[in-house]
Amino acid sequence: MLGAWRFVTVFGTISLLADFTVFGTISLLADFVYEGARSITGPLLASLGATGLVVGVVTGIGEAAALGLRLVSGPLTDRTQRFWAWTIAGYTLTIVTVPLLGIAAPLWVACGLVIAERIGKAVRSPAKDTLLSHAAAVTGRGRGFAVHEALDQIGAVIGPLTVAGVLALTGNDYGPALGVLALPGVAALALLVWLRLRVPEPARYETPTVPTPAPLPAPEATDDGRAQPSPPLPxxxxxxxxxxxxxxxxxxxxxxxxxxxxxxxxxxxxxxxxxxxxxxxxxxxxxxxxxxxxxxxxxxxxxxxxxxxxxxxxxxxxxxxxxxxxxxxxxxxxxxxxxxxxxxxxxxxxxxxxxxxxxxxxxxxxxxxxxxxxxxxxxxxxxxxxxxxxxxxxxxxxxxxxxxxxxxxxxxxxxxx
The missing domain is CATH 1.20.1250.20 (MFS general substrate transporter like domains)
Structure with a gap:
């Protein structure tokens, strides 16, 4: 199985152990895509006829969806235990919607795509954080999440700078500026599938020798066969x-x-x-x-x-x-x-x-x-x-x-x- 540090770094930025043919990582590339798009969301919507109120409402709904919907995706992820499926689905939604923004002529379509991109983050985040937490149990949780976040910022800087450069070259044409983001998006999905095949069960990293909270007891079945409610959070x-x-x-x-x-x-x-x-x-x-x-x-x-x-x-x-x-x-x-x-x-x-x-x-x-x-x-x-x-x-x-x-x-x- 892939080493825990390799898992953390591949999930967050350039893999320290992979060769240069895998020059990129899932979160870095994903940040490249969606941070690049978010840097021009306001001007893009304005070019389609949006008012300041519309921009504020749409972006506000998007951020609310990105965080609030995790109340749904988190429990569903625990219930289904399909962490990779939720992660892949969330990244796919984000990576597909961003390039489409460049060709979304009607304002209402563009608004829907902006919100859909944020929904993709809500879909994947609880599952992704759980997968990362398993590997970080070996590397040290503080360091594991820190490396993930620190290297994430590479994509968060490169994406907006790339979009700004394309806008300058094309005379503020949003189509090419957002279309170019499809390239890192495809690379992110390919690397994600590769990682899924290499590390099908990251939970194995969380061995009994690692200090973690005591496991919660499995819910017992009632007389009619239904599961008892899960124990409360601490x-x-x-x-x-x-x-x-x-x-x-x-x-x-x-x-x-x-x-x-x-x-x-x-x-x-x-x-x-x-x-x-x-x-x-x-x-x-x-x-x-x-x-x-x-x-x-x-x-x-x-x-x-x-x-x-x-x-x-x-x-x-x-x-x-x-x-x-x-x-x-x-x-x-x-x-x-x-x-x-x-x-x-x-x-x-x-x-x-x-x-x-x-x-x-x-x-x-x-x-x-x-x-x-x-x-x-x-x-x-x-x-x-x-x-x-x-x-x-x-x-x-x-x-x-x-x-x-x-x-x-x-x-x-x-x-x-």
Missing amino acids: PTFWAYCAFTATTMLGFATFGVLSFHMVIRGILPAAAVPLVYAAAMGADAVAALLSGWLYDRVGAKTLAALPILSALVPVVAFTDRVWLVVAGALLWGAAVGIQESTLRAVVADLVAPPRRATAYGIFAAGLGAATAAGGALTGWLYDTSIPALIITVAVVQLIAVGLAVTVIARRRSAPARS
């Missing part, structure tokens, strides 16, 4: 969800940050993507660092997230260019922790039989809190920047208290083999 998991939701409730989105950059005349609009690319670099570095620390000092690493989140508005919402850029880098570092270490902790709190369900619930709560946090910080920005800074600081202080609760519960939990 209380520590719910406390952890409360912590992550709270810290995201006080987290400013990059949309608000970029709005500040342009509306205050701090940076020209053309420079904002460069700042975003730099933030993605900070994302990668923070993911690796927090993952390394998590494997060594445990859940105490979580305290870094509310601290970073509280610092973002203090630094970013100023009128000095270097401080605004520094604030964006802090924002990227916080996102790196969110996308790597937060997911790794879920795998350590919930045993495999209900892990996909847990990932679905975790993502849905995170998504709802992110949406609320974006609205809160945006409204406070329009009202008073000092009020925004104070509110975020109070929310993150509460999050620190919840993090302490999670750490204490993990320490008091019985030892697991």
Whole structure:
């Protein structure tokens, strides 16, 4: 069977053990595709006659679908145990819809494709995270998810830059710019099928010698042959969800940050993507660092997230260019922790039989809190920047208290083999 580290790196970025004929990876290539498309979703819809309201509603529905629908796909994945099937289906939906956006003339068709692409992420994510968690049990969950996230960002940077280059060469023709994304999409699907054949059962990595949560008892059948309801998720998991939701409730989105950059005349609009690319670099570095620390000092690493989140508005919402850029880098570092270490902790709190369900619930709560946090910080920005800074600081202080609760519960939990 493929080595665990090879599985993690192939799933997240360039395989460290494969030769250069396999120069790419599933998540890198998939990020190339959908991040490239998301970088021009607004202008594309506008070119088809959409208003700002339509763009906001469509992209909002898409993000809600990407996170909220995991409440459905997560439990279904656990119930069917067909992790590869759900993963392949989700990636296929994303990879097919993106190039079609380039030839979607009616506005309503383009809107449907934008939402469908996000649904593809909802379909695959619980299954993909569960598969990755099995391999990361050997490599160290913090490091495994961190490497996955850090290398993911390569695709997240290359995709938008490629689309921008094609637009420049074709005079802002969206067809070729989105059509070119079919190439990495096909490569991603081919590599995914190859990986499925090479590693049919990644759960084998999670051996009894690896410290994981105690397995949940199998549901017993009732007298009429029906299965009993699955055991509840552990209380520590719910406390952890409360912590992550709270810290995201006080987290400013990059949309608000970029709005500040342009509306205050701090940076020209053309420079904002460069700042975003730099933030993605900070994302990668923070993911690796927090993952390394998590494997060594445990859940105490979580305290870094509310601290970073509280610092973002203090630094970013100023009128000095270097401080605004520094604030964006802090924002990227916080996102790196969110996308790597937060997911790794879920795998350590919930045993495999209900892990996909847990990932679905975790993502849905995170998504709802992110949406609320974006609205809160945006409204406070329009009202008073000092009020925004104070509110975020109070929310993150509460999050620190919840993090302490999670750490204490993990320490008091019985030892697991």
